[in-house]
Amino acid sequence: MASDKRKRKQGGRAGLPWIRDRHPIFRFLLGFIACMGLFYLFYYSSLYRQYLEGPFLNAQAQLSNALLRAIGHDTLVNGTSIAGADFAVNIKSGCDGLEAMAILVSGIAIFPVAFRYKAPGMLWGVLFLFALNLLRIAGLYLAGLHFSEAVFEFLHIQGGFIVFTMISVLLWFIWMNWSTQKAQTAKAHE
């Protein structure tokens, strides 16, 4: 009887190799989803929407506008819009690059290494994505100025959400690899 029970137990476990093989990944993903949930709670909160979003988008508009002016475009910023004589872009929620930054920061935060390896990853990663987003906004203005609305919309979605997110994931993998090797080297020296 006891043997039967044991067999059934073992059989039950063997029936779930797919889950067992992914157990640490699931744990990691749950942590990641929880971090992203916290980010979205903040991102959709009235605190962010009422007080922080406007100044943040305005700062991005100002910096992207500075880039455009540096290459000879006579553009002006009005709130969250960058406008020239023939075209204007309005930076809205979702175009701010914050979701891609949150993906990177969540991934780093949840990865099991010492904080001294996490801090530079978060700092440099966020700075890199922030700068890249400024280039993206300026690039979208140029695309809208020189190409059709369809091309602008295409670049907005593909470049804005998908490629930008992919860059964030790429940075995360590079950081994970770097931090794992650093931690292993430090452990070997101890």
Place this chain on the structure above:
Amino acid sequence: MNDIVKAGLKYFLYFMLLYGTLTGLSMAPAVGSACNALYRKPTAPILQGLFGKGYIDLSEGKEGPQMIDVGFIGRKELARLRNQRASLGAKPGSFQVRAEIYKVKFYNMFLSFYLFFVALMLLSPVSWREKALGLGIGTLVFYLFTVFKIALMLLAFFNQAEHAIYATPPWLLRIVHGLIYVLTLGVKVVFVLVLWAVLVFRKGNWKRLLG
């Protein structure tokens, strides 16, 4: 470190090539129309089943395959029109009605993000059998996720005073509006990433990836 960056950039380059090719193909009108039709075929009966108080018909948008037109008319309105025809002495039988249209951006709703998922799966460090299995499961899950969002949008739309096909309790309608507000393009990207990670990563390849 340089090796890691090189490997990462190589992967990114492959991703851009594959994703760019798939996206370029989907932009061809014939391919876009075929994808649009393929998406509409199972979606129409699902939506018709969910929204029994109205007649729903899906067609490719007049703007092209990037849009789906959801034509609808409430059953009550249809009955009223039928009675009106009868009172005017028209013979019973089929007649044409002017349906109202709700527009869905097909590429933003499904195709762009689905191609992102396909590119991620095809470039994943797993066997072709696992890729095929992952693509099958992932396609179904992501498809259902997008149909869920369309259903939420339609439910909110049908509750508007000018349509009044549905009268959902206010508390439930608040949840529906909240979900629509939250399920943005960014959330869709995160959904695809998590789906990909669940389907692809295991103890073995995770460790290999980390060197």
